[in-house]
Amino acid sequence: MNKKFEIGVCYYPEHWPESLWPDDARRMAALGVTYVRIGEFAWSRLEPKRGDLRLEWLERAIDVLHEAGLKVILGTPTATPPKWLVDEMPDMLPVDKEGKVLGFGSRRHYCFSHRGYRSECLRIVETLAERFGNHPAVAGWQTDNEYGCHDTARSWSEESLAAFRHWLSDRYGSVEALNSAWGNVFWSKEYTDIYAIDLPGLAPAEINPAHRMDFYRFSSDQVVEFNRLQCDLLRKLSPGRDIIHNFMGRTLEFDHFAVGADLDISSWDNYPLGFLEDRSDADDDWRRRFARAGDPDFQAFHHDLYRATSGGRWWVMEQQPGPVNWADHNPVPRDGMVRLWTLEAFAHGAEVVSYFRWKQAPFAQEQMHSGLLRPDGVEAEGYFEAKSAIEALQAVDTTANTKADAAIVFDYESAWAWEVQPQGREFDYFRLVFDHYRALRRKGLSIDIVAPDTADLSAYGLVLVPGLFAWSDALVTALCNFEGIALIGPRSGSKTRDFSIPDGLPPDLPKNLADVLVSRVESLRPDCPVSLADGEGAVRFWREFLVTGGSCQAEITAEDGWPVLVHQGRTHYLGGWPDDILLDDIVARLTTLAALPTVDLPEGVRLRRHGDLTFVFNYGDTAADLGALGLDGELIIGGSALPPSGVSVFRQ
Amino acid sequence: MNKKFEIGVCYYPEHWPESLWPDDARRMAALGVTYVRIGEFAWSRLEPKRGDLRLEWLERAIDVLHEAGLKVILGTPTATPPKWLVDEMPDMLPVDKEGKVLGFGSRRHYCFSHRGYRSECLRIVETLAERFGNHPAVAGWQTDNEYGCHDTARSWSEESLAAFRHWLSDRYGSVEALNSAWGNVFWSKEYTDIYAIDLPGLAPAEINPAHRMDFYRFSSDQVVEFNRLQCDLLRKLSPGRDIIHNFMGRTLEFDHFAVGADLDISSWDNYPLGFLEDRSDADDDWRRRFARAGDPDFQAFHHDLYRATSGGRWWVMEQQPGPVNWADHNPVPRDGMVRLWTLEAFAHGAEVVSYFRWKQAPFAQEQMHSGLLRPDGVEAEGYFEAKSAIEALQAVDTTANTKADAAIVFDYESAWAWEVQPQGREFDYFRLVFDHYRALRRKGLSIDIVAPDTADLSAYGLVLVPGLFAWSDALVTALCNFEGIALIGPRSGSKTRDFSIPDGLPPDLPKNLADVLVSRVESLRPDCPVSLADGEGAVRFWREFLVTGGSCQAEITAEDGWPVLVHQGRTHYLGGWPDDILLDDIVARLTTLAALPTVDLPEGVRLRRHGDLTFVFNYGDTAADLGALGLDGELIIGGSALPPSGVSVFRQ
Amino acid sequence: MNKKFEIGVCYYPEHWPESLWPDDARRMAALGVTYVRIGEFAWSRLEPKRGDLRLEWLERAIDVLHEAGLKVILGTPTATPPKWLVDEMPDMLPVDKEGKVLGFGSRRHYCFSHRGYRSECLRIVETLAERFGNHPAVAGWQTDNEYGCHDTARSWSEESLAAFRHWLSDRYGSVEALNSAWGNVFWSKEYTDIYAIDLPGLAPAEINPAHRMDFYRFSSDQVVEFNRLQCDLLRKLSPGRDIIHNFMGRTLEFDHFAVGADLDISSWDNYPLGFLEDRSDADDDWRRRFARAGDPDFQAFHHDLYRATSGGRWWVMEQQPGPVNWADHNPVPRDGMVRLWTLEAFAHGAEVVSYFRWKQAPFAQEQMHSGLLRPDGVEAEGYFEAKSAIEALQAVDTTANTKADAAIVFDYESAWAWEVQPQGREFDYFRLVFDHYRALRRKGLSIDIVAPDTADLSAYGLVLVPGLFAWSDALVTALCNFEGIALIGPRSGSKTRDFSIPDGLPPDLPKNLADVLVSRVESLRPDCPVSLADGEGAVRFWREFLVTGGSCQAEITAEDGWPVLVHQGRTHYLGGWPDDILLDDIVARLTTLAALPTVDLPEGVRLRRHGDLTFVFNYGDTAADLGALGLDGELIIGGSALPPSGVSVFRQ
Ligand SMILES: [Zn+2]
Ligand SMILES: [Zn+2]
Ligand SMILES: [Zn+2]
Structure with a gap:
């Protein structure tokens, strides 16, 4: 491929005097920006009263951007229905589990199921698509904004x-x-x-x-339907344009694979510091150490996830450029981190990284959210970080897909299943999968996240299936045909689709794949881990009592003699939630079996292969010596000494 | 007496194909089970629509059990009114303090006060009692299920x-x-x-x-009325059968003495691990250490309590057989603990211990709750524990009531009073009484719990009255006539029935009993205990400033010179919440005065006298040497070395 | 001045048999009480049903007090509308943010905006004022009671x-x-x-x-309007009497300067132990150490605040006399503390300190709240403490206003602004101001709190303006004209009145006053403070990145080189929330610059100048040697050795 990485920004012409637009556009282009997302919250300006359409200003804004050589992603404004519309149909407002109506005044104030509101959305999207769908500057559409954000995917209306x-x-x-x-x-x-x-x-x-469980499935389906209505209309009226949605981090209330299937491109909004502070399971010490850098694996996880949800094409639609306004604490990123995050996205295959936002707004809810520019138009730190990232990218002239070393199955239904029935307070599906993902990353592996109905795993040397509540026929077949190393469990296959225990008990797999039976289970207090017969690792939070038959045999056992890890040929079953020591041990065994090359990375250092390039990132606060890690080759970016916030790229 | 201990199970024929019933019945009988509780949640199967009665299947189920020689406890299904009934009278649903209606979908979804629902309950109970009330297999009735569970005793409808x-x-x-x-x-x-x-x-x-306080009294009275309606009808239509209700642990929202007065037998549902995890005041270290054993005193407390509520006859209707599904963490019991819990109930005088449940259901809310059998019908660990208990019981051929060493007054109104007005965050009535109970148990005493209107205490050497908010005339008279040692307070007699401070100030006792006056009180932060003038103990949470007169004199004083414990003859008044060190000191003094034999039991080891038998239980995780404790006699069960989870029984 | 300090009590004749009134009055007078507040919760006794006025008993009560030589403060009973009135207009009830109606049964159950209720208030006040407004015993009026207490200033009705x-x-x-x-x-x-x-x-x-922000402003304005209606009427009908309201501690939901402007006297209800327990930011260690003494600065802060809100005249209307009933823990004050609190109020210029309450009520919500007398009429500890305070005051024969050393601006709108937008979880306005106040007190300064529209600061050597969200023109002018030392920031001037970021960015000050610009900000986790280039202090919670111009220069810098404190001549700007070490350093620098005499007080020891008297108070639990602190003069009260709870007063 010869496709270049590209840079975008989020821009709100409606927030600024029209006289400022040309200069903004000129400065964007001068920085190296090629994409500008606009319009996604502008309904009250596009239609201040029912039927009173005012599209001219938007057309002028698009024209200004077009004249500066910029491409436009146009947002449908359906995440922020205006007050007059809500007053016309107040029953469109979402209702929480306790029956409390969530009113107008912020955003996402609608039920996905509301038929009246769906009609209104189609009307405004049609209006915009008819007017702008074939404008030469319009390169794509963003449907709505951040489905499910603020816990809005489920409504009790x-x-x-x-x-x-x-x-x-x-x-x-x-x-x-x-x-x-x-x-x-x-x-x-x-x-x-x-x-x-x-x-x-x-x-x-x-x-x-x-x-x-069915209510959660239904709620997810409503999001899918809601989005599909817009996609179908946009495909018809604006042919040749990419249809995109911007997902969020650790948002699990709807199936992103199902929504992604209707998109051309999955994108997500990447706020490393905000996410570490408000949606991480890490302890206080970890949060403190990475407070200005972000969790070393959280971004990568979502890059790999959203690369999967629409079949490979993905963007970062909103990239944190400095402090945000919405977490409990909103520190300034460490120097170099915005650049690092930008390059990391490209290392995972992003086509575009788009900063949120071009210029900090001085008013309303997000006035404390930084932009590339300050409210007075002066360059903020994010501007210079973006500039540095863009300059570094000049050295990388092609992009290429990477064959990942390992795959992890990620399943939204399983997230709902264990939310419905954790059985132990700590049993969180995302946390379980993320623990496994992080352990693979500590060994320097490049990872694909795959859907739970994946039918072919032959591309991988290693496949992990932690916590998958119920099997798809496709995946069981894929596992039976798989010639690499598989790690299944804990709790995988422990339910039927109807949320019952399978007749033959978990893990509900063919005996010729794994002749193991979970005879009982227990959840554990965090201060009650189960030690192993050998070594320092332990099982925590969740434990299964495994009974094996045939050629299935114990490989790691607990202090009390019960098997923790069993295997039958290349198929392994893990009967508990491993702590990091045990997980590292298991990953070491499996990568050896799979003959995958590994690197024992220092804490905070992570790598990602991209075509024949290897990107190395330092989230930590001490320098790393790449040579000592055995990482070398032709240096494209950075050097062999990797300082805090540093990025090195070499060709092997 | 020659009455034997008996074993029961809870069974749900409606959950399983009818073809499995005979084999289940056969296996129950083979295990040694004699009682089977059924039917208590089956309304939707007994009457799928109004008036469409389907009693045949239940009759067949009873017959199958009967044919296997089993006795049946039939539950009235009023804890789970079916949806069609709720839809007919939606105002029967309970309403919480904030006015939110608690809907259909789980259980206990009714107001005790609702007259329409009361009529419906009488109708279905009458139907069942007429059909089955004289069936030879039907040995008793369980009214409803777990009154007050899930905080349902109070409704704001x-x-x-x-x-x-x-x-x-x-x-x-x-x-x-x-x-x-x-x-x-x-x-x-x-x-x-x-x-x-x-x-x-x-x-x-x-x-x-x-x-x-009056609303809490009223709410309790509604439960009593609701239950009495069923009892009266069952007594009339099913003569000669025991009427039972299954209470829960640490459920305080209604007066169990008052409900118990209408029953033949009080029973309770004994879940040691679930209760330790979700309704214990113990700190994390204690919870961790006993996570697989249960609190060493919690079960005994309830055994002693429910032995009192219906005048002596009591059962365990549901006994935890393995992990439950409803606490924050649900570990597997340590090997031997199910057996231990079973034997402990009998040591406290239970007639029957009934396991919940015979077979784990693979569907719905309690699918993760273990049974004696796994969902696939294979024996689970609980089965073998029950078997071992049953075998051990063969050695005990008679049962006999025990004269307890000491009595503690337990009063539901006091629990409400201090819930209404704790005055200090830690002032919880149950916790206060339980602290005292536990201290007596550490000394190896066998205890009776007695009602607050007890008129005769002459059977005891020692009586404790902690935290009794207001006096009954009967109890004051009993204390005046009492010739043993009494310990009263803290906070006893500090209110009138109308919830005012008594005219003469607390403790509101005759001066010839205790010439002491609580001149002021204070509540203390947990990190602000008050030290004693001598010794290491302290007063915590709650402190009173005592002024004595006449022959009442200080026995233990605080560092600042105020009396903590005073006595007037054999009557002691305690002006504060003692920590465990102080409490042990006080119990040592009082048992010496009362000439009660004591044993200083190691942590986790507890004993209970039963007729001429002494049962010793080891909740701890290290072995105990009974000989070294001075505990010996003719060994009936177990040995002199008591391993973790062990039970030894000897005749003295 | 020759005005003497005076003592009051709160009394509820309606709670006691009329036969007890004369003796109560006699004992009050004998103790040295001169003021008695009555009537503020008596509506149901004054008008048991609409129009059924019963004022005679109140007249008799006033007469009894009058005959004993006591002066009366008569409360308007509008904080407790009776049930019949609420039933007439149920929409007067307050509604919380979630839409839940807060019902009858306690107090403050009304919306300040409700026009119908405002009319009813005017009717009852008019009735009372016409009957008692010219009674010779009536010296003043208290409007309503504790506006805003129990979070009642805002209603969503x-x-x-x-x-x-x-x-x-x-x-x-x-x-x-x-x-x-x-x-x-x-x-x-x-x-x-x-x-x-x-x-x-x-x-x-x-x-x-x-x-x-506008809703909060509106809500405050409703309180002001509500209060003003009563004030206007009372002024007309009861000429010559003082109009007073009793504010609470750390109550921020309405602008007390605005309410205070309509009063003759601001008073407040001073509960040192209750406030430490339920509205302090201090850590557990601090709370433990001062559990029986109260926070050493909390009372003083409010004394200084309420001295400002009505232009100088102020009282303590309710003084804690012993344990209260409403905090999580309610300990007995250390011996001497009630006396200390009383004398401290006078040191700060109070005209009257009035104890709440004369006699403990044995019934209803506050039955556990102590009084000077026990419920049985016997003297409680508070009585003897009051007596001791009154005796000590005999030695102080005149009062005089004090010129404070330093002023701190306190602004209710800023409290709302940072409640609305903390940006970091710890950013609380009261806490920020109180941290500064406490640091000045550690140096022995006497402080005035001043309003945010203060136009003249010339009386002070040092002025602090922490966290003032937006400037008034008056204050900017005053600062420009100020010849003392000023410390501004953090976050001062960071918003316009419309809650936007100022065009030129914060702190939005004239360049000739401070040529400094806040180029970006961040909020910090408590475990992520920013160290300084020199010294042990740190910036915590909040940090600004300052860019200076002209003659503005850095004085203290962070480890990373960014300025923390800058100054331009005598004007200082502080770009962060200082920890106590940094704050002490800054105060030392500024007091030196301002040539203010300071004393390094031991923890728990505080002083206050009053005319030519210096009062020294010991909140700590170890004795202090005043001579060693350089504090000496003619001793009026106490000695040079200041024991725990001690008060020494000397003339210099
Ligand atoms: Zn966003
Ligand atoms: Zn149960
Ligand atoms: Zn008050």
Whole structure:
């Protein structure tokens, strides 16, 4: 490929006097920006009252950008319906689990299920697509903005209830089938009519996990439907343009694979410092040490995830350029980190990294969110970091896909399953998968994240399937055909799709793949880990008691003699949540078996292969000597000594 | 007596194909089970729609059990009203303090006050009692299930409001009397009409404690009434059968003595690991150490409590057989603990211990709750533990009541009083009583728990009355006549029934019993204990400043010279919440005075006398040498070396 | 001046049999009390039903007090509307942010905006003022009671909404002006009608800070209006009497300067132990050490604050006399502390200190709140402490105002601004100002708190302006004219009144005063302080990156070279939240520059100048040697050795 990495910015012409637009556009182009995202929150300016359409200013803004040689990503403004529309149909507002209506005044104030609001969205998207869909500057569309952000994917509204009943009726056909699937005989929960079923809201005790699981599936499907309506219309009216959505980090309430399937490009909004502070499981010491750098694996995880959700093409639509405004603490990034984050995205295959935002707004909710420019138009630190990243990228003249060493299955339904039924307070699906991902990264592996219905794993030497609640036929077949090393569990295959325990007990796999049975399980207090018979590692949070048959045999055992890791040929089953020491041991065994080359990276140093290039990043606060790590080759960026915040790229 | 201990299980024929029933019954009998509880959640199968009664399957199930020689406890299904009934009368749903309706979908979704629902309960109970009340297999009835579980004893519904006003009218007669009793002149809270009084819900500041106290009394009375309706009907229609309810652990929202008075047998549901994890005051270290054993005193406390609530006859209706599903962490019990818990119940005089449940259900809310059998019908660990317990019990051929060494008064109204007005964050009534109970147990005493209106204490050498908010005449008389050693306080007698400070100040006792006056009180931060003049103990959480007169004199004093423990003859008054060191010191003094034999038990080791047998239990994780403790006699079960989880029984 | 300090008590004749009144009055007078506050919660006794006025008992009570030579402060009973009134207009009840109505049953159950309730208040006040306004015993009025206590200043009711829209219309004139001021173009929040704007309640994400800020301003204005209605009426009907309100500690939801402007006297309710326990930022160690003494600066801060809010005249209306009932822990004050608190108030210029309450009530919500007398009428410890304070005061025969050494600006709007937008979790305005106040006190300074629109600072040698969100023209002019030493920042001047970032960036000051620009900011985790280039101090929680010009130069710099403290002549700007070490260093520099005499006080020892007297107080638990501190003079009270709880007063 000869495709170059490209740089974008998010811009809000409606926030600034029109007289400033040309100079902004000129400065963007001068910096090396090629993409500008605009318009995604502008509904009240595009249609201040019903039918009073004011598209001229947007056209002028697009023209100004076009004249500066910039390409435009146009956002559909459906994340921020204006007040007059909400007043027309107040039942479009989302309702929380307790029945409280979430009102106008911020953003994302709508139910995905609301038919009236869906019509209004189609109307405004059609209007925009007809006017701008063939404008030469318009290179793509962003649908809405950050689906699910602020926990908005699920709503307990009346329209949601009606849609849920309809969805249940479609899924089960009859109330008898539903009662049986859910096990409603338990506690006399049997219904006589699907249309009598409520949303799983407040109740004296726990609501049926199958009921909640279906509500979560339904809610995800509503997001998919909502997005698809816009995609279909945009494809028709604006042919040849990329359709994109900007996902968020660690947002699990809808299936991003399903939404991604309707997009040309998955993008995500990458805020390393904000995410470390407000959605990390790390302890205080880790948060303190990486407070100005971000978690060394969190960004990479999402890069790898969103590379998968739309079949390979992906962007960073919003890149943190300095302090944000929304976490509990919002420090300034360490010098060089914005540049590092930018280059890291490209190392994982991003086509575009777009900074949020070009210029800090002095008013309203995000006035404390930095931009590349200060509110007074003077360059902020982010500007110079972006400049440095762009300059460094000049040295990299081609991009190429990388064959990853290992794959990890990631499944949104499993996240919902273990949210519904953690059984132990610490059992969080994202955390479990991320623990495994991080352990592979500590060994210097490049990783693909793959969907739970993946039918072919032959590209990988190693495949991990932690915590997958239920099997797809495709994946079981893929595992049976797989010739690499597989690590399955804990808790994989422990449920049917109907949220019951499989007849033959977990992990519910063919005996010729793994003749192992989970005879009982337990969840553990964090201060009650189970030690191993040998070594310093331990099982924590979750433990299974494994009974093996046939040629399946124990490889690692607990102090009390119960197997922790078993294998049958190349297939391994892990009966617990490993701590980092045990996980490192397991990864070392498996990579040796798989004959994968590894590097024992210092804490904070991470690498990613990209075609024939190797990118190395230093999130830590001490310098690393790449030569001593055995990492060398023709240096393209940086040097063999990798300072804090440093990036080195070499060709091997 | 020649009555044998008996074993039961909880079984749900409606969860399994009918074809499995006979084999299940056969295996139960083969294990040694004699009682099977069924039916308590089966309303939707007994009456899928109004009036569409389907009792045949239940009759067949009873017959199958009968044919296997098993006795049946039949549950009334009123804890789980079916959806069609809730849809008919949605105002039967409970409402929380904030006014939020708790909907259908779990269990216990009803207000105890709802007259319509009470009628429906009588209808279904009558139906069942008429059909099965004289069936030869039916040995008893369980009313409803776990009253008050999931905080359901109190409801802020409209029907509850109407009933509360009626209750107040009955109690006070006139609004003037109510205003005076509650002190409503304070903050202008005087009412002009009892029927204008609200439930104590949300308000800007604290609501009158007398108002809340009466609402708690009313709520308790509603449970009593609700239960009594079923008892009266069952007594009439199913003569000769035991009427039982299954209480829970540390459930304080209704008066179990009052409910128990209408029963033949009190039973409770004994989940040692779940309770340690979710309703213990112990610190993390204690929880960690006993995570697989349970708190060494929690089970015994409830055994002794429920032995009292129905006049002596009591069961364990549900016994934890392995991990449960409902606590924050759900570990596997240490080997031997299920057996230990079983034997311990019998040591405290249980007639029956019944495991919950026979077979783990693979679906719905409790699919992760273990049973004696796994979902696939294979024996789980609990099965073998039960078997071992049953075998051990063969050696014990008779049962006999034990005269306890000491009595502790336990009073539900006091729990409400100090919930209403803790005055210090740590002042929890259960915790206070349990601290005292545990200290007696550390000395190897066997204890009776007695009601707050007990009129005769002559059976005991030692009586403790901690934290009793107000006196009954009966108890004051009993204390005056008591010839043993009494320990009263802290905070006992500090209120009138109307929730005021007594005219003569606490402890409001006759001077010839205890001429002591609590001149002021204080609550203490946990890090601000008050040291003693001598010794290492301290007063924590709560302290009183005692002024004595007559022959009442200080026995233990604080560093600042104020008395902590005073006595007048055999009556002691304790002016504070003692820490464990001080409590051990006090118990040592009192048992010496009372000439009660004591044993200084190692941590985790506990004993209980039963007739001429002494049972010793090891909750700890190190072995104990009973001989070294001076515990010996003819060994019936176990040996002199007591391993972790071990039980030894000897005849003295 | 020859005005003497005077002593008061709070008394509730309606709580006691009339036969006890004369003796109570006699004992008050004998103790040395001259003021008695009565009536503020008595509405249900004054008007048991609409129009059924019963003023006779109150007249008799006033007469009894009068005959004993006591002066009366009569409270308007509007903090406790009776039930019949609430039932007439239930929409007067306050509503919380989630829409939940806060009902009858405690106190403060009204919306300040409710027009119907305002009319009722005027009616009852008029009734009382007409009857008692010229009674010779009535020396003053207390309006209502503790405005804002229990978070009651803000209400999300329907009447509040209507009033808010009206208020917005008055403030902005047009919806266009409002949209522009709030920056509503952001996230399409533009309104087409001011009367479509909602109260800032629940929403999926953050609501516009400008919207919330205006709601907070509006809510404060409602309190001011509510209070002014009563003041105007009382002034008319009860001429010559002082109009007073009793404020609380650390209550920030309304502007006490604005309410205070309508009063003759500001008073406050001083509960040192309760406040330390429930509204202090101190860590557990500090709370433990001062648990029986109170925070050494909290009382003084409020004395100085409320001395400012009504132009100099101020009282303590309620003084803690022993344990209270409302904090998490309610210990007994250390011997001598009630006396100390009393004398400290006079040292700061109080005219009257009035104990709450004369006699402990045995019933209702505050039955555990101590009084000077026990419920049985016997003297409690507080009585003897008051007596000791009164005796000590005999030695001080005149009072005189003190010229303070330093001033600190305190601004309620800034408290709201940083509540709305902390940007870092720890950024609390009160805490920031209090940290500065405490540092000045550690150096023995006497301090004035001044309003944010202060126009003349010439009385002071040192002025501090921490965290003032926006400038008043008056204050900028005063600072420009100021010839003393000024310390401004952090975060001062960082917003416009419309809650935007100023065009020229913060601190938005004339360059000839301070040529410094805050180029970026960050908030810091508590475990991520920024060290200094020299010394042990650090910046914590909040940090600014300062760019200086002209003659403005760095004085203290951070480890990374960025300035922390800069100065331009006598004006200093502080770019961060200093820890105590840095703050002490800064105060040392500034007091040296200002040539203010300082004393390095031991922890817990504090002093206050009062005319030519110096009061020294020992909150600590070790004795202090005043001579060694250089504190000496003619001893009026106490000695040179200052024991724990001791007070020494000397004339210099
Ligand atoms: Zn965003
Ligand atoms: Zn149960
Ligand atoms: Zn008060």
